[in-house]
Amino acid sequence: MAQEQYEKYYVPEQSIWPIIGAVALFLIAVGAGNFVIETTRDKSGYGFYILMAGFALLLVMLVGWFRNQIEESMRGLYSAQLSRSYRQGMAWFIFSEVMFFAAFFGALFYARTISIPWLGGASNNASTNDVLWNGFQATWPLLTTPADAITTGEASTQAMPWTGLPLYNTALLLASSVTLHYAHVGLEQVKRKQLMWLLGATIVLGSIFVVLQVQEYIHAYVDLGLKLDSGVYGNTFFLLTGFHGMHVTLGTIILIVLFFRCWKGHFTPKEHFAFQAGSWYWHFVDVVWVMLFFFVYIL
């Protein structure tokens, strides 16, 4: 009974792309490792070139792999069950991304609620403060680090206010989630104009976000003296917003690819896993930003 309606689950024949992807990741890891050593230790070497070769090969692999998949999908090889596999796979991937950001949020919370108060003498650490970091006061944002406190005694950086650029960026990203949602609705209701215009608008909003984020970094470095190595405030600020910015950039690239696929009419109101996945990813990146805006900028 159930067997009679069973749509065959498509298991691809051998594929050349994964092994190419494995070589690409190998080059990226070797290149990145050597590049880090060479730039920070003033050595010469080929790290940067190996890294770039890895990215280039990864790009080749992604194009080839996705082209295969798009062809298979257009040929109607994909059953509803396979489509579910992709959706679930994407959902679990996003969960893993959530946990990646959780590590950095965890570091932020730990620094704010435990390590900085303790260095300031809270809990039973009065002598830590007295003997090791005399004069250090626990504050957040941490502008005067313990090292500053016992050397110059002055703040080495200024805080990034949440008003201005960060607030505009929040508005931009929230708006982009809305436009993307209604673009999706347009796809489902076969309203092509709505789909294309709103998807295009989302890409524009995402790109403006990235540009503003770069400006904010320049502002931080030049005007505020807030740098990656400005103590744990600068560390968490730049790693959290930096990884987020990388995700927005990647998300924007995904949306651009989706735009061209919509242009070519790859998606049907019912079957559009790639669009769905890109959209989930974008909303996830948006949620991370809202968390960032609260915990990194406002509070």
Place this chain on the structure above:
Amino acid sequence: MSTETVNEAHDSDDGHDAHHEHHIPKGLLRWLFTTNHKDIGTLYLWFAFIMFLIGGAMAMVIRAELFQPGLQIVDPHFFNQMTTVHGLIMVFGAVMPAFTGLANWLVPMMIGAPDMALPRMNNWSFWILPFAFLILLSSLFMDGGGPAFGWTFYAPLSTQYSGDSTALFVFSVHIMGISSIMGAINVVVTILNMRAPGMTYMKMPLFVWTWLITAFLLIAVMPVLAGAVTMVLTDKFFGTSFFDAAGGGDPVMFQHIFWFFGHPEVYIMILPAFGIISAIVPTFSRKKLFGYASMVYATASIALLSFIVWAHHMFTTGMPVAAEMFFMFATMLISVPTGVKVFNWVATMWRGSLTFEVPMMFAIAFIVLFTIGGLSGLMLAITPADFQYHDTYFVVAHFHYVLVTGAVFSIMAAVYYWLPKWTGKMFDITLGKWHFWCSLISVNLLFFPMHFVGLAGMPRRIPDYALQFADINKWVSIGGFAFGLSQLIFLVLIIKACRKIGEPVSDQVWEGAEGLEWEIPSPAPYHTFETPPFIK
């Protein structure tokens, strides 16, 4: 003599399955490009075994140095690299890939699926692993040597006192993590989405259940490890101070983040073992598993508890007393679901008609020896007692009982149990028994006396020791060399099995075996269940 049930050869190969066989590609490219879950399972298992031998060779270096007090064979810095890389290889290169290999081979066959849910990604998650370990191993030959800060890479050892090769260590761990996450996503999606009609959750074999929960743990904690190594990288090379008090950070924070990954990680390495033992014990007891549902709930409880016990690795590092109490009691709570499991295995054997084939011997050894490891874990969970045991050989004894006689023995049990299904031939039983008895005796000579020197205060990770520990360390080293050599018996046995030397086996292979994988021909055809079976 042999008690194995070797039924007559089943000549189903030339029946309805024959038309699949000519699809099998040949040569090296088959393995590079494969999308087949059985091929990828084989690759994972071979890779794990090779890594087991390499990591084992490093353990031999450690035991040779510790054979006598004093510094004689290697210099201390190299010794530190050996302990570090031995740990990393055994955890990420041997045990985890071996379980992933077993999942690849078995999960689709057990739930009636045509393959893993995402076959191409499956290939990718395997093939990045050898590259990751190539990077890690080659970093040993760099200026200043490879990682020497212990597999736990505590800050500031890894951030301030490490060599520049730390950058390569970080990126190779990133690749291992990517591999694990992709592998785990594949397993979860396969189990949730690919079960044959009628294969409800509570009909799934326990190996499938335990892997489902393991995969969830992997997806939850491997990204946290990625975060930890990233912070180590920026602390070491880019002037951040996550783990440096001078900038407002804290080296203890490293330990919190690391063990938030690390404690679920130890369950990642033991839950699939529970699934394996729960498959083998009923077969050779010729009884249904006692308490199937309680096994499922116990596994889930262990997994959930694993998220709230991490700081029991840090009792001596410094924490408020209330936190020490919380982590002590939460840790001891884990013994309840674990006890349920051990009880259920014993109850399964109770009044069964037991036979002692090689997989069953490993399974029984697992139950006894894993329990020893569990009990010493309970001792370590007691905060005030841990102040004495911390960083001594007692800890080394504890986790090697859990990981070697636990995880590794279960993997060997699994290989002996399912190998005839994979090759279609019974393995060399005499060699298997030799392997078992040599391993069993040597492994206990190796790890049991470590409890004593540990309780007496011998610190771990140090290439030298006080004279009063000399006799016991000599015996421990002898046990270590014997255990290492015993694995060569296994290597010979596996090579013979892969060359298909041996008696043909029936589809069921073992008299009491139940489950979908025993209903398909032996050897398992290249493609199975292309249309799903219906499970009643």
